[in-house]
Amino acid sequence: MDFTPLKSQEFDVNSWIHQIFKSDQNPPEAADLEEIFNRFSTQLDNEISKTTAQINALSQQVVVQVPRVAREFEQTHKEVNKLQEEITAGFNEAENVQKKTTASMTTLERLDNIKSNLLQTSAALQEADKWTSLGKEIDQLLDSGDVHKSYECILGMEKSLAVLDQSTSEERKLILEEVKNRLEALATKHIIQAFETNDMDNASRFFVMFSKLERTTQYIKYFENSEKIKLTQEWRNYVELLSFKEAITKFYDDLMDHLRSKVQWCKVIFTNESDEFALNVLLGLYTETIGMLEPSVQYCFDVESRKEPFLDLLLQFNQITHRFVQNLRQYIEANCNAKPKPGVLLGLLKVLFSPFIPQYPKYSSYHEKLVVAKIQEAIKSSITTGNLTTTVDASALLQERIDCAKRLLPEIILSVKEGEEKILMLNHGYGYYHFGRGINAGLEKFRDWCFEVFRILEGTTGSPEKQRSLLENSLSFGEACGEILEQVSQLDKNMTANCTRIITKLNTSNQCEWEAFSEIYLNKSLLQEVNLFFQKKETLLSSAIVQLKKLCKDTTQLILKVTAEPIENQLKKNFVLSDCNLKEAIPSEYITQVGEYLMLLPQNLDPFITSEASSLAHAFDQTGEDEIKSPVDYILSNISVSICEAYADRLLRITYLSEGQAKQLSQDIEYLSSVLEDLGGQLTPDLVDFSKLMKMYYTINATTTVDKVSPRILNIVKKMRIAPTQ
Numbered sequence: 143m144d145f146t147p148l149k150s151q152e153f154d155v156n157s158w159i160h161q162i163f164k165s166d167q168n169p170p171e172a173a174d175l176e177e178i179f180n181r182f183s184t185q186l187d188n189e190i191s192k193t194t195a196q197i198n199a200l201s202q203q204v205v206v207q208v209p210r211v212a213r214e215f216e217q218t219h220k221e222v223n224k225l226q227e228e229i230t231a232g233f234n235e236a237e238n239v240q241k242k243t244t245a246s247m248t249t250l251e252r253l254d255n256i257k258s259n260l261l262q263t264s265a266a267l268q269e270a271d272k273w274t275s276l277g278k279e280i281d282q283l284l285d286s287g288d289v290h291k292s293y294e295c296i297l298g299m300e301k302s303l304a305v306l307d308q309s310t311s312e313e314r315k316l317i318l319e320e321v322k323n324r325l326e327a328l329a330t331k332h333i334i335q336a337f338e339t340n341d342m343d344n345a346s347r348f349f350v351m352f353s354k355l356e357r358t359t360q361y362i363k364y365f366e367n368s369e370k371i372k373l374t375q376e377w378r379n380y381v382e383l384l385s386f387k388e389a390i391t392k393f394y395d396d397l398m399d400h401l402r403s404k405v406q407w408c409k410v411i412f413t414n415e416s417d418e419f420a421l422n423v424l425l426g427l428y429t430e431t432i433g434m435l436e437p438s439v440q441y442c443f444d445v446e447s448r449k450e451p452f453l454d455l456l457l458q459f460n461q462i463t464h465r466f467v468q469n470l471r472q473y474i475e476a477n478c479n480a481k482p483k484p485g486v487l488l489g490l491l492k493v494l495f496s497p498f499i500p501q502y503p504k505y506s507s508y509h510e511k512l513v514v515a516k517i518q519e520a521i522k523s524s525i526t527t528g529n530l531t532t533t534v535d536a537s538a539l540l541q542e543r544i545d546c547a548k549r550l551l552p553e554i555i556l557s558v559k560e561g562e563e564k565i566l567m568l569n570h571g572y573g574y575y576h577f578g579r580g581i582n583a584g585l586e587k588f589r590d591w592c593f594e595v596f597r598i599l600e601g602t603t604g605s606p607e608k609q610r611s612l613l614e615n616s617l618s619f620g621e622a623c624g625e626i627l628e629q630v631s632q633l634d635k636n637m638t639a640n641c642t643r644i645i646t647k648l649n650t651s652n653q654c655e656w657e658a659f660s661e662i663y664l665n666k667s668l669l670q671e672v673n674l675f676f677q678k679k680e681t682l683l684s685s686a687i688v689q690l691k692k693l694c695k696d697t698t699q700l701i702l703k704v705t706a707e708p709i710e711n712q713l714k715k716n717f718v719l720s721d722c723n724l725k726e727a728i729p730s731e732y733i734t735q736v737g738e739y740l741m742l743l744p745q746n747l748d749p750f751i752t753s754e755a756s757s758l759a760h761a762f763d764q765t766g767e768d769e770i771k772s773p774v775d776y777i778l779s780n781i782s783v784s785i786c787e788a789y790a791d792r793l794l795r796i797t798y799l800s801e802g803q804a805k806q807l808s809q810d811i812e813y814l815s816s817v818l819e820d821l822g823g824q825l826t827p828d829l830v831d832f833s834k835l836m837k838m839y840y841t842i843n844a845t846t847t848v849d850k851v852s853p854r855i856l857n858i859v860k861k862m863r864i865a866p867t868q
Contacts, residue, residue, distance in 0.1 A: 289329050293351050322355050330364065337368040345411040353414075366427045373400065373431045381437060386446035387458055390439065394466035397428055398473070405478060418480035425482055429490040440497040452508055453564065456501055460568050463494055471656055488655045491662045495569065499665050502573055506580035509561055513554055513584025517591050520550045537611035540598060544619050547592055551626050554588065555633055562640065571644040572663040575672050578637050578682030585630060585686035592626070593693060595619060600700055613704050617747070617758065620697045624761030627690045634683035641682060645672065694761040705743070705777055706784040709736050713785075713792050719803045729813040730806060736785065737817040743781070744774050744821075775822065782823035789814070790828040794855070799862040804839035811836065831855040839863075 162182075299318055329348060336344040352361040376396055380389035401424060408420035432439070447455050474482070558581055565577045599619060602612055660669055681687070716732040729737070758773045793807065811833040815825050825833070831851045835842065842863060848856055 289325065289332060292325050292328065293355070322357065325355070326352075326357055326360060333361070333364050334368055337365060340407070342407060342410055346413050349411050350413050362423055365423070366430060369400070369404075369427055370431050370434070373397070374435060377435050381442060386442045387455070387462065389442065390459065391462050394462065398466070398469055400424075401428075401470070401473065402477075416480060417478060418483060421474065421478050421480050422483045422486045425486050425490050429486075429493050432490075432493045438497075440500065443497055452504070456498075456505070457564060457567050460498060463498075467491065467494065467656075482655070484655070488658060488661060491655070491658075495662050498569060498663070499668065502576040502668060505565075505568070505573055506576040506583070509577060509580030510583040510587070512557060512561075513581065514587050516550060516553055516557065517588055520546050521591075537615060540595070540615050541618060543595055544615065544622050547595065548622050548625065550588070551629055554584070555629060558633060558637070562637075566644075569663040570659060572659060574637075574641045574644055575675060575682070578641055581637070582683045582686045585683060586689060589686060589689045589693060592623065596693065596697060596700070609704065609708055613701075616697070616701045616704050620694070620701050620761045621758040623690070623694045623697050624757035624759065627687070627694055628757060628760050630683060630690060631687060634681050634687055637683065638681040642676065645676070698762050702777065702780050702784065706781050706788075709739055709781070709785050710788050712736055712739070713788055717792055719796070719799070719806070728809065730810050733810040733813055736789075737813060740778075740781075740785070740817050740821060743778065747774050747777065778821050779823055782818050782821070783826060785814075786818075786826035786829050790826060790832065793832055794828075794858050796862055798864070798866050799839070799859075801840045804836045808833060808836035808839075828852065828855060832859070835859045 299321070329351070332344065333348050335341070336348065349358075349361055352358055373393075373396065377389070377393050380392050383389075384392065404424055405420065408423060409417060412420050412423070443455070443459060561577060561581070562574075565571060565574050596619065599612070599616055664672065712732060712735055716735065718730065718732060759776075762773055762776045799807070811825070811829060814829075815833070818824055832855055834851060835848065835856065836859075838848070839859070842860060844860060846856070846860070
């Protein structure tokens with residue numbers, strides 16, 4: 143039987159007994175139940191007896207041990223109290239010792255300060271005495287010219303000055319500075335001699351001396367001045383004996399040789415300085431040397447450009463300069479373990495390319511003159527001489543000049559393309575903007591030359607016998623203007639795109655000072671000019687195109703004027719008011735002549751207009767009309783308006799009109815309207831109103847009102863009803 147559940151804190155008697163009976167595989171009979179309970183009770187009593195015995199034994203053991211534990215606890219308590227007293231006494235003793243020690247340390251510190259002050263005072267007195275003696279000694283040494291002993295004496299004076307009283311330090315500093323200046327003047331000739339003889343040991347020794355004397359800048363100046371004298375003398379010799387190209391090539395080669403020989407030399411003499419320091423000194427030397435050359439590089443180039451072709455000389459000079467820069471970069475990157483200080487290299491590159499900055503406007507003027515020269519050559523080769531309007535062959539001569547303009551433009555464009563190839567060789571294409579400005583100015587001159595042809599054409603109007611040849615020449619000239627405008631517009635588009643691409647590419651590639659092209663190739667004013675051009679989003683040839691568009695527009699108006707002249711003359715000379723008494727009136731002769739001219743006009747224009755998509759159509763497009771028409775349609779629509787306006791003006795000047803005449807005019811206007819409709823045109827509003835009033839002329843009186851008719855036209859017609867008094 144399991145009695146372990148009796149030890150549980152959650153022991154339940156009923157559950158336990160139930161579990162015991164449940165675990166029995168043979169359920170008891172009713173007769174055996176009493177026996178089972180008796181046996182169970184006996185076992186339980188035995189278990190209780192065992193447990194009670196164990197509890198009694200444990201209690202007896204506890205009773206025996208308690209007195210001993212109490213005695214040990216009391217003894218431990220006494221020891222703890224004793225230890226606490228000892229700790230308190232220790233703290234008190236430590237506090238007393240600390241107070242005594244603090245007083246002793248204060249005394250020791252005070253004594254140490256007194257000792258330090260005494261030592262400083264003693265040292266100051268010694269240094270003051272030493273300063274006085276050194277001050278007397280330095281004068282003697284400087285007078286004797288002993289550089290090195292004077293230098294050591296000055297170092298001693300600096301050391302003495304560091305410990306002397308501050309109240310007199312400013313005065314002593316001035317004295318020391320004066321002594322340093324005297325030593326510098328004394329050492330100058332020795333330094334220059336070391337430079338001239340390439341005495342590396344003495345040069346290095348003097349650099350250390352000047353560094354400790356805080357005279358490094360002065361030492362560098364002596365070095366630069368010594369080298370400048372040599373380099374500038376070489377330049378003068380080259381200029382006197384050689385051409386400009388040879389002189390600049392030799393000089394740049396000498397600079398490279400100088401760099402190769404002096405890099406290591408400078409690294410040695412500039413003791414304790416970095417490789418960057420030596421490189422910066424040499425690059426600064428070249429910057430100042432090139433800037434002070436006499437005669438200057440700019441002057442020599444200008445003189446040479448008067449002897450040789452400007453463009454060829456400019457490109458060769460530019461190539462020589464770029465080759466020197468490339469050699470310089472390759473040598474520095476391969477042999478120098480340092481990079482130039484920011485600004486030093488950029489300063490050298492600016493000086494190298496500064497002679498090209500004044501050439502941009504000259505380059506622009508050069509290409510302008512190139513275009514003008516082609517125009518002048520075309521004029522000389524042309525047969526158009528004399529007064530064209532007074533010669534028998536004026537039309538042929540005029541046509542020759544028009545054809546000359548057509549031939550000249552391709553030559554100009556070819557010249558531009560050749561110039562584009564060359565401009566890319568000048569400073570990576572940074573002169574493209576000024577190249578475009580020059581071409582624009584040249585094309586403006588070309589437009590002026592074309593405008594002279596227009597003036598000649600304009601001056602020949604009003605001559606009926608020359609009307610056909612004048613119309614032919616005008617149409618031919620209009621086609622030439624349209625063709626010129628088309629080609630120049632395409633040229634402008636290509637050039638502007640090329641310029642934008644080149645400048646944008648170069649501006650975005652400025653990763654280092656070697657490639658800071660916008661700062662190297664342009665000065666501030668030119669850079670501002672180029673940037674302003676791109677900000678305004680203009681095109682390179684915009685000015686020339688504006689003038690060419692105006693020329694096309696003027697030529698278009700001239701063509702319309704020449705085309706309309708015969709009709710206007712017809713109306714002026716042959717306009718006769720006839721009185722029709724017939725039931726069916728027929729058109730007057732003058733209006734039938736106008737109609738015949740209009741009907742035959744498309745046929746007469748066909749020989750001169752080869753296609754609706756011709757260059758003439760492009761010239762007509764510059765009139766500003768939204769709807770683009772073929773040249774024939776454009777001429778017909780505009781001439782219809784001109785004829786209607788001229789006809790209406792002539793009719794409105796009639797002072798008296800009979801009913802028969804009104805009937806005839808109504809028929810004439812109807813005829814003109816039908817002709818215009820066949821040609822795709824229509825009457826003007828004034829003629830429509832006049833035609834309407836002519837049809838009802840016999841009903842009009844002073845009080846008549848007509849809807850949708852101009853009151854002005856109505857009033858004029860009313861006055862026509864009034865017969866003139868005899």
